[in-house]
Amino acid sequence: MDRFVESCRGKAVVLSGCGGGADVYGTALLLHGLQRVARKTVLVSLSFTHETMLNQFASTTPDVVRRTLGRRLYFVQPNEGLATALLEKKDYFPEALMAARIGHGVYIIVLPDLTIGGIKDCYRAIYEAESLGPPVASAVEGGGGGAGGVGGAVGAMLASISSTVGRWWVTERPQDDGEQNEDGTVGGGAEGAAPSPPPAVVLCLVDGGCDVLLTGLEEGGLATPVEDMMHLRATRDLCRYQQPGGPPPPTPTAAAEGPSAVSPSSNTRHHLFDESYVFAIGANVDCGHGVLPHVLDRRLAAITSSSSPSGDHDDEGASGGSGGDDSPNHKVEKDVVPLQALLTLSVPSAAWYYDMVMNCQPVCTNVQSFVCAALEGHRGFYTPPVLKDRIKESKIELRDQTATLYGFSHERIAGDVRYLSLLDDRMDCGRVSRAISAFRRSIGMR
Secondary structure: OOHHHOOOOOOOOOOOOOOOOOOHHHHHHHHHHHHHHOOOOEEEEEEEEHHHHHHOEEEOOHHHHHHOOOOOOOEEEOOHHHHHHHHHHOOOOHHHHHHHHHOOEEEEEEEOOOOOHHHHHHHHHHHHHHHOOOOOOOOHHOOOOOOOOHHHHHHHHHHHHHHHHHHOOOOOOOOOOEOOOOOOEEEOOOOOOOOOOOEEEEEEEEEEOOHHOOOOOOOEEOOOOOHHHHHHHHHHHHEEOOOOOOOOOOOOOOOOOOOOOOOOOOOOOOEOEEEEEEEEEEEEHHHHOEOOOHHHHHHHHHHHHOOOOOOOOOOOOOOOOOOOOOOHHHHHHHHOEEEEOOOOOOHHHHHHHHHHHOOHHHHHHHHHHHHHHHHOOOOOOOOOHHHHOOOOOOOOEHHHHEEEEEEEEHHHHHHHHHOOHHOOOOOOOOHHHHHHHHHHHHHHOO
């Protein structure tokens, strides 16, 4: 894990909970080290938090953005008073609890009726608000549609959120080599020297469980993969490996009202993320949701032994469009993953994560509670005390696997999911669920 953290030195890193709700807690395992080396860290959660709570306590985005994104993007600041009130009332708002415990703001993308295209738009807005990198072409000029692109004006409005948050979590952005100094010279290099490429932007999706790792062909169950696969599908189209040679192919977007396409300048790129990874913690906890232990073992063995997609199927996600991508960022990905780190409370990042979870309503998250029990050293069919009112008898065997952080290239995981190409920008949670069920029926599975 240290090698991965070090590979992110000087880069902007977006850490996102892969599925909904408390999956964002797992990002703390990486955030602990990344805060010391990254140019900037940004936290993102796919959220099941009720909109009433969000409207009452979170800093909503400006009105123009709220209309553009359908009131689906929020930002919550660290607030100890709010966290105390939530714990006393037992209200569900994991992002607010996490923000208060670690002193780091969290962007909130609201589920469940958001579409895959809407998730993309939220990421574009965050990218612009945080000034993560060079301008990116939008699907719709000016961001007029509910799930369409987000224009520069929207980004400028979103940036006002960051300006009010303070300096407690944003690392000062260094001057890019291509920026002009006060004396008119170009910063960071000799006069007339070619500007260096901007620092890389890294995406890390962190899953609690193993939903995102499964291909769809597994016997038994797939746990609860809907939100994870929406997130994987949306971010795949925002990653460099998907379009290394130029603009991505157009994809349908729901409620896109702007009629004109963007004509990007030569400085505009078509991806948000130069490097992209998928992590999982508590992988075997989903064996309580129908995943068969021997099937999970076989899948983990296959993907930890190689960083390349299996390549034995024909859907568009198989290759990820990465043929010929020999960029430095792609080489970094190949060097740092697969990652497999068995964690204990003697590991500082694991201890930091453990302390956060145990102070953030662990009763509301089975996965993170079981991971914490495994970090304490428990093995076998053990039920954490905080879950005994919810789980009378655990079906989950705590193993080293429960306390292991796995990491893979986004390209590898997306490339192996057999039904990912069946999911398009117009689909919300319900339509994605039906598409997965239809795929399973087509191959004789349920």
